[in-house]
Every structure is written in structure tokens, then in C-alpha cells.
Amino acid sequence: xxxxxxxxxxxxxxxxxxxxxxxxxxxxxxxxxxxxxxxxxxxxxxxxxxxxxxxxxxxxxxxxxxxxxxxxxxxxxxxxxxxxxxxxxxxxxxxxxxxxxxxxxxxxxxxxxxxxxxxxxxxxxxxxxxxxxxxxxxxxxxxxxxxxxxxxxxxxxxxxxxxxxxxxxxxxxxxxxxxxxxxxxxxxxxxxxxxxxxxxxxxxxxxxxxxxxxxxxxxxxxxxxxxxxxxxxxxxxxxxxxxxxxxxxxxxxxxxxxxxxxxx
Numbered sequence: 491x492x493x494x495x496x497x498x499x500x501x502x503x504x505x506x507x508x509x510x511x512x513x514x515x516x517x518x519x520x521x522x523x524x525x526x527x528x529x530x531x532x533x534x535x536x537x538x539x540x541x542x543x544x545x546x547x548x549x550x551x552x553x554x555x556x557x558x559x560x561x562x563x564x565x566x567x568x569x570x571x572x573x574x575x576x577x578x579x580x581x582x583x584x585x586x587x588x589x590x591x592x593x594x595x596x597x598x599x600x601x602x603x604x605x606x607x608x609x610x611x612x613x614x615x616x617x618x619x620x621x622x623x624x625x626x627x628x629x630x631x632x633x634x635x636x637x638x639x640x641x642x643x644x645x646x647x648x649x650x651x652x653x654x655x656x657x658x659x660x661x662x663x664x665x666x667x668x669x670x671x672x673x674x675x676x677x678x679x680x681x682x683x684x685x686x687x688x689x690x691x692x693x694x695x696x697x698x699x700x701x702x703x704x705x706x707x708x709x710x711x712x713x714x715x716x717x718x719x720x721x722x723x724x725x726x727x728x729x730x731x732x733x734x735x736x737x738x739x740x741x742x743x744x745x746x747x748x749x750x751x752x753x754x
Contacts, residue, residue: 501626502683503610504619506661508554508575509540511561513658514602515552515587516542529604530655533638533663538631540656550594552587556631559621563590581615606659633691633728637663637681640693640737644679648745660685669749674700677748679741681728687721693737695744696723697752704752712747714740724748 513529520528520543531540534553541551541564553562553570561583563571573586588600621627638654641663645651648667656663664680677697684690693715697704703722711717714736715726724744726737 498623498626499684501621501623502630504621505554505556505627505630506608506683507610507613508561508619509656509658509661510604510608511583511587511602512540512542512552512554513604515545515591515600517604518600519545519591519596519598526605526657526659527655530657533634533654533656535635535638538635545591546594546596548594552590556627556634559624559627561587563587563594565594575619576621578619579615580613580617580619583619584615604659608659630691633681633732634663636728636732636734636737637693639734640741641665641679643734643738644741644745647742648677648679667745674698675704677745678723679745687718687725688727690727690729692728693726693740694721694723695741695748696721697748704748706748706752708753709747709751712740712743715744 509531512531516529522528528543531542533540538556539553541553544551544567548565549567551564551567553564555562558572558574559576560572560574562573565571571590573583575583584602591600641654645654645665645667651665651667654663654665660682662680662682664678667677667679669675669677675697677695679695681691681693706717706722706724707719709717712724715724718725724740726740
């Protein structure tokens with residue numbers, strides 16, 4: 491991957507902005523849920539795409555394709571109407587989504603509204619999408635596919651657990667494993683974009699007892715990754731050498747240690 495550059499960051503910001511169209515579409519057309527799970531997204535590892543939940547009785551979804559840098563309306567989940575994003579304005583994207591919804595029998599109004607704000611300048615109608623680093627987009631797609639498949643493997647051992655979903659606000663991929671429902675003990679497993687914990691994409695495991703984090707200050711070291719005592723969880727930074735098996739082993743070891751050695 492080489493050194494992390496402004497060009498890398500610009501691609502991450504661009505993609506984060508793009509998936510807000512999927513979130514806004516779901517927020518417009520699906521029944522609201524208190525936890526906002528109606529807006530979270532499905533990761534399809536086979537095509538490197540993200541999709542909304544079905545938007546109508548036909549099963550239509552709105553998707554983002556990393557490989558083609560486009561948003562796509564999938565009719566009944568299969569036939570794809572593509573809208574390449576390079577050079578398109580925010581207003582053009584909004585108009586296209588609204589047009590697809592009307593043509594596919596959705597009568598509810600489409601509004602670009604979320605209850606949260608992103609850590610960037612508000613997007614304007616004139617904002618133009620431009621991808622200046624295609625290899626970085628491929629790296630991000632690789633990280634997301636790897637993380638999803640590693641989670642799938644690990645969660646076979648940890649039940650019950652929630653769906654693996656992408657949350658558009660923080661753009662993380664995550665699942666919650668409940669290991670002591672009576673006491674409210676859960677463990678979050680997933681992948682986060684670069685933030686205050688790490689300047690790189692990273693896998694994480696973090697435990698909760700009700701509203702409080704499980705303390706990791708005295709847990710023995712991991713073979714892969716490390717315990718971050720400020721974050722109060724396990725962290726594995728991703729690079730060119732990350733693998734599905736490596737991610738699986740990280741999740742597995744961190745969960746077992748957290749359950750055995752973490753302090754509530």
C-alpha cells in the first residue's frame with residue numbers, strides 16, 4: 491500500500507459521502523427503527539458492493555459498486571440500472587435516485603436527510619464526484635471483503651450474534667455477539683475506517699457490560715494485534731498482508747481473552 495497520503499484520505503471521504511445516498515434512500519422509503527438499522531447496509535463480497543435493504547415489495551435495492559464507482563438500482567435485486575458517479579454532481583445523483591424510485595412504483599417522497607452529521611463540509615448541489623486514486627478504492631474494497639469474510643468465519647463459533655452490517659454514519663462493518671444476555675454482556679466485532687484509534691483501517695473487538703466497556707488493561711497480549719487501553723478493546727491494523735484467516739484468528743483470540751480475562 492505504501493505511505494498513507496492525502497489522496498488515500500480523499501477516496502475514503504468520497505466513498506463515505508456516497509453511501510449516504512443509500513442511507514437516505516432507506517430512510518425515505520423504509521419504516522423507521524429506533525436503532526437506525528433500517529439504514530444499515532449489506533456487504534456483498536462476490537461483487538464488492540453495498541446494498542440497502544429491499545425498498546419495495548419487488549425487492550429492489552440501491553447499491554454502490556466499488557469496482558465501477560457507480561450507484562445502481564437493482565430491480566428485484568438483479569437487473570441493474572447503473573449511474574456512474576465520476577463527474578456527476580450531488581444534485582444529479584439526487585434527481586436520478588428520485589427518478590428510479592418513481593419509475594419502480596415507490597410513491598413516498600425521497601429526501602436527503604439523516605439525523606447525524608458527517609465530519610466534513612456539508613455537501614452542496616454543485617458538489618462534483620471525482621475519483622483520483624482508483625487503486626486506493628480497490629484497497630478499500632479488499633479490506634471490506636476480507637473483514638466481512640473473516641467475521642463470517644469467526645461468528646460461526648460465537649452465537650447468538652446480530653447480522654453483519656455496514657453502518658453508514660461511522661462507515662464501520664460490525665456484528666454484536668451476546669454471551670451473557672442476563673447481565674447485558676456483549677462483544678462488538680468489526681472493522682473501522684481510520685479515526686482517532688488508528689490512522690489505518692483496523693479490525694477491532696470490544697466488550698460491553700451494559701453501557702460500560704469491559705476493561706482490558708490487564709489482559710495478556712495477543713499474537714496478532716494489540717490491546718488498546720484508551721479504546722478499551724483489541725485492534726489489528728490492516729495492510730497489504732491482511733488475510734481472511736488472519737482476521738478470523740484475531741477475532742477468535744480476542745473474543746476468548748476478553749471473555750476470560752476482561753474486567754467488568
